[in-house]
Amino acid sequence: DGFSPILRDLLFSPDLQHIYILSDKQVSRVPVESCEQYTTCGQCLGSKDPHCGWCVLHNMCSRKDRCEKADEPQRFASDQHQCVELSVHPKNISVTMSQVQLVLEARNVPDLSAGVNCSFEGYVETDGHIQGSLIYCLSPSAHNVIPTRNKGDKRM
Structure with a gap:
């Protein structure tokens, strides 16, 4: 339907995982992060996205709660100097x-x-x-x- 300006009022979903973006014509629900777009540890952590980190054993950029055993030592990198x-x-x-x-x-x-x-x-x-x-x-x-x-x- 074409593009219409986004209104200044942004709302978080109750679980804080999405943002509701409002325009004159529609409401869109988008994730607060898009970690999967980064394919290397350097890209992931270099993005400075506070929602993303490097899940070492799965070799992927993800949120910490989506990384198996992320709380074990050196399983989840959140700073570039921690990359394998x-x-x-x-x-x-x-x-x-x-x-x-x-x-x-x-x-x-x-x-x-x-x-x-x-x-x-x-x-x-x-x-x-x-x-x-x-x-x-x-x-x-x-x-x-x-x-x-x-x-x-x-x-x-």
Whole structure:
């Protein structure tokens, strides 16, 4: 019906999760936050939206009450310096190399004592081994590597 100016009177819903926006022609109910628009921890926390934080184990921006176990240490980040940081060594390996030991250094992660899995683009998963703040993974064997998708050489 076209656009009409928004009136100055904004009302919160009783649960404070939505705002009612009034114009001459209609009433609209909109959420007070839109955390899902942010896809990285840096974007999420850099937005300074007081309703949003980074749900570490689900790798998503959300409200705290929508993040499982958010009250456990390092499960929910609300400040950029709390974002998970991972570095991997070596940074590059040839696809023809099998079972290369990869060392991941993890910072700002929750308790990993239950164990970790190493996932390679969702195609291959191996058990990871934890030693201090380091995680050790073996790269997949050459026959488990998926051919390059629309980039570079293809595997024959």
